[in-house]
Amino acid sequence: MFKKLSLRDKMFTIFIYSILIVVACLMLYPLIYVLSASFSNPERTVLGEVWLLPKEFNIESYLTVFQNEDVLIGYRNTIIYTVFGTAINILFTILIAYPLSRRDFYGKEVITGFIIFTMFFGGGMIPTYLLIKDLGMLDTIWAIVLPGAVSVYNVIIMRTFFQSIPDELREAASMDGCNNITLLVRIILPLSMPIIAVMALFHGVGHWNSYFDALIYLSDEDKFPLQLFLRQMLIQEDMSAMTSSGTDVLAEHLLQIEGLKYAVVVVASLPMLIIYPFLQKFFVKGVMIGSLKG
Template sequence: MLKKMSLGDKFFTVFNYFVLVVIACLMVYPLLYVLSASFSNPERIVLGDIWLFPQEFRLDSYITVFQNEDVLIGYRNTIIYTVLGTAINLLFSIMIAYPLSRKDFYGRGVITAFIMFTMFFSGGMIPTFLLIRDLGMLDTIWAIVLPGAVSVYNVIIMRTFFQNIPEELREAAEIDGCSNITFLIRIVLPLSMPIIAVMTLFYGVGHWNAYFDALIYLNDEDKYPLQLFLRQMLIQEDMSGMGSAGSEVLAEHLMQIEGLKYAVVVVASLPMLILYPFLQKYFVKGVMIGSLKG
């Protein structure tokens, strides 16, 4: 391919590849470093001996993490919050985005303006907390999955994707006696799998990494998500050594905490890293098509 290019095009192509390789290395290396550090001797981490591969391979940090029963409870709760929350997000986003994409939907411009208004102005944390309390959702699963049921940004992307579906399909379906709901379920949604996969990834990652809402709205530890349990584990491990009598014991404890931090990062991130490759093929297509028209 390079043989058919001019000298300037060749230089531009090589330069692009070089920049992309550098950016890829900058993004991949921190992940490899965290993974290697989590399997290494904490003393080698503190000494800065970890560069790419684990040093003095150990599983102590992971054993400490999974010996804590709260981690399994947190995994269970986070999976429930992520699956249920993502399903609610997709349902409401589709219910809003599809009507707004229809040219025959009266008042869609006004409704879109009202929806976009919420992107720039909100009541704030305290009014939101009071609302959740008055609705009786404190310390329940609904306090985690309902307040963020709709992302306006994602709705706009989804609406734009729906607008790219040919109008002739709807006209042909109407001639065959297809109702609006049937057209949405049997024609629009199967054609929209790329954007649905992208929204699943966006919403799923958001729910998996969420901790702030749980920190505010939940009091029962049996309902805590994984992120809160891991935060508590690090704090408790960090504080448990503060009263140690000997400086050597304290130094050893701090080194163990250093290894534990990296193991916690891997444990919390691994499910999403596993999920991403299965949705990656839809990712670019869904976002690009969803951004073609405003």
């Protein structure tokens, strides 16, 4: 097909591919650098000798991370929060977006207006904390998964996707005796797997990377997510370095912290990087279809 293009089209295609390659390299290089630095001697990293491949390969930083039992506890809690929280996000988003996509749903414009209003105005951190406290959700999983159970932006995307499904399918299902629940479960949702996969990715990454809500609402360390344990680990290493006596000991601690930082980034990011390729085929289709109409 490339041979059939005119010279101008060939030049334009080469230009576009060149730009995409440059952008891809710019986005991939930080990931490669962090991975290489995590397996390198921290001293080489500090001296700027690590560019692409590890220098003086070692895994001491990873051993330091995984020798900490709290990391395994954090992994367990983060997986629970991510799976359970994402399921709640998807369920609530579908239950809100589907009725708003129906033309026969009375008052959907008013309800949509109220929902969009929350995108621009909120109570703030202190009123939210007081609300969570009064509801008795402090130091529980509900404080992590319920406050952000619904994203208005994602509701709008999913509603638009539902609106792209032909009304003829709904009419045919109604003539065959389907009620609204059966229509949603057996027809609409199977056709909506691309947008559901995209929403699962959005919410899953958000829950996996979240630590601020846990920092505010949780006090029991057995319920801390991975990111909070990693944050504490880095802080403890920093404090240990600050209180170290002797120049040599201080320098050793600083080098250890340097390697530990890169290992922590890899440990925290790797699961999401592994999952993304399996959802990538749905990603573009789901977002494009969900953003065609306002």
